[in-house]
Amino acid sequence: MANATNEIRYLTGFGGHFETEAVPGALPKGRNSPQRPAFGLYAEQLSGSAFTAPRHENRRSWLYRMRPTADHRPFKPYSGGPALIAGAAEGPIAPNRLRWDPPSDLPEGTDFVDGLVTMLVNRDPSELTGVSVHLYRANRSMTGRVFIDADGELLIIPQSGTLRIFTEMGRLEVAAGWIALIPRGVRFRVEIDGEARGYVAENQGATFRLPELGPIGSNGLANGRDFETPVAAFEDVDAPCEVIQKYQGALWSTTLDHSPLDVVAWHGNLAPCRYELARFNTIGTVSFDHPDPSIFTVLTSPSETPGRANADFVIFPPRWMVGEDTFRPPWFHRNVMSEAMGLIHGEYDAKAEGFQPGGLSLHNLMSGHGPDVESWKGASAAELKPVKIEGTMAFMVESCWPYRPTQFALERAQQDYDLAWADFPKAQLPK
Numbered sequence: 427m428a429n430a431t432n433e434i435r436y437l438t439g440f441g442g443h444f445e446t447e448a449v450p451g452a453l454p455k456g457r458n459s460p461q462r463p464a465f466g467l468y469a470e471q472l473s474g475s476a477f478t479a480p481r482h483e484n485r486r487s488w489l490y491r492m493r494p495t496a497d498h499r500p501f502k503p504y505s506g507g508p509a510l511i512a513g514a515a516e517g518p519i520a521p522n523r524l525r526w527d528p529p530s531d532l533p534e535g536t537d538f539v540d541g542l543v544t545m546l547v548n549r550d551p552s553e554l555t556g557v558s559v560h561l562y563r564a565n566r567s568m569t570g571r572v573f574i575d576a577d578g579e580l581l582i583i584p585q586s587g588t589l590r591i592f593t594e595m596g597r598l599e600v601a602a603g604w605i606a607l608i609p610r611g612v613r614f615r616v617e618i619d620g621e622a623r624g625y626v627a628e629n630q631g632a633t634f635r636l637p638e639l640g641p642i643g644s645n646g647l648a649n650g651r652d653f654e655t656p657v658a659a660f661e662d663v664d665a666p667c668e669v670i671q672k673y674q675g676a677l678w679s680t681t682l683d684h685s686p687l688d689v690v691a692w693h694g695n696l697a698p699c700r701y702e703l704a705r706f707n708t709i710g711t712v713s714f715d716h717p718d719p720s721i722f723t724v725l726t727s728p729s730e731t732p733g734r735a736n737a738d739f740v741i742f743p744p745r746w747m748v749g750e751d752t753f754r755p756p757w758f759h760r761n762v763m764s765e766a767m768g769l770i771h772g773e774y775d776a777k778a779e780g781f782q783p784g785g786l787s788l789h790n791l792m793s794g795h796g797p798d799v800e801s802w803k804g805a806s807a808a809e810l811k812p813v814k815i816e817g818t819m820a821f822m823v824e825s826c827w828p829y830r831p832t833q834f835a836l837e838r839a840q841q842d843y844d845l846a847w848a849d850f851p852k853a854q855l856p857k
């Protein structure tokens with residue numbers, strides 16, 4: 427089925443067992459690794475979970491490619507992209523709330539890789555847990571090079587501009603309002619027209635999956651059928667191609683004499699996908715009280731502790747607010763989980779000002795936060811008729827591991843963020 431908007435074809439479903447071939451006959455039937463794959467292709471397994479992971483956790487795909495990935499020369503340190511994985515700032519993490527305007531000095535005239543800037547990190551990649559938050563600004567397509575992240579799966583959240591992502595396993599188009607998920611280790615190139623900006627959550631832990639629905643039942647939130655995985659697509663290019671790899675927190679580079687985007691067919695349940703956030707089936711109160719934001723979870727990466735996410739990707743989409751006798755915006759709270767938030771467009775209902783599209787905020791473990799004074803005043807006085815929050819899309823990457831800002835982030839944080847919560851009137855007790 428052709429996709430009307432961009433001619434790229436997709437397979438639907440989250441984490442399904444897909445099979446796809448760009449050349450008829452490339453995909454072996456009934457086995458993974460025949461003695462002689464069709465056309466002299468190389469069969470190669472890509473594992474996203476341990477071989478012995480329980481069946482419902484097991485993620486792997488088989489790729490049929492023109493040359494094996496093993497065919498490369500040593501990686502050497504890469505000197506571009508200086509702001510990616512800059513490492514956390516020295517010293518203890520201060521218990522302060524932090525917020526950023528969209529940085530005006532993100533890399534300029536760069537492609538997606540060199541345009542990435544790390545803002546927040548929270549575990550060493552070798553621990554196979556944690557999540558980092560990066561921003562990007564890119565003005566050029568990647569040409570003659572691809573990127574591969576061995577440290578984590580990449581959740582790409584465009585804020586403006588459209589990315590065309592040519593991965594080993596096919597092509598995806600991802601505009602603002604969509605997300606893309608690229609599995610750990612899958613090589614890709616990003617093409618753009620004009621300028622593109624956005625966020626990347628780099629998940630070093632267990633692969634993102636749909637959250638349990640519990641009493642919600644068998645439908646709702648992000649529905650599996652709305653995730654789209656590209657069909658196989660490849661390029662047959664015998665020209666130098668640089669491979670830039672993020673590996674254990676550092677960047678490395680090697681140059682091949684061919685494009686590694688040469689996977690002619692693949693099958694399996696580990697593959698890139700995209701999802702339009704507008705498809706999210708938002709559920710909320712129809713009686714009273716503001717539910718915990720976990721009700722807005724799109725994807726979750728569990729930790730080893732049940733119910734405590736290594737990373738939750740949560741959105742705040744347009745929705746009706748109908749709660750009776752309820753303070754409707756997010757309440758005041760302190761959380762053992764750490765909350766990084768971004769804004770794709772519009773306004774966030776807990777922040778009357780200062781939180782801009784392309785900006786970022788951090789409310790780490792146990793830091794007191796909630797509505798700013800203006801939002802609190804407005805919502806406390808509002809007439810509680812049904813109101814539709816429209817034209818907005820905020821998101822949160824919530825993690826059980828406190829985030830550490832990078833030096834780049836610390837140097838650019840708003841200086842007066844605490845004033846968002848200054849001068850609340852004191853409660854007046856009966857005399």
Ligand SMILES: O=C(O)Cc1cc(O)ccc1O
Nearest residue numbers: 718719755756757765776796
């Ligand atoms: O702090 C925030 O703005 C995120 C958030 C939103 C909400 O609706 C409830 C709790 C919460 O942490």
Ligand SMILES: [Fe+2]
Nearest residue numbers: 761765789795
């Ligand atoms: Fe919060």
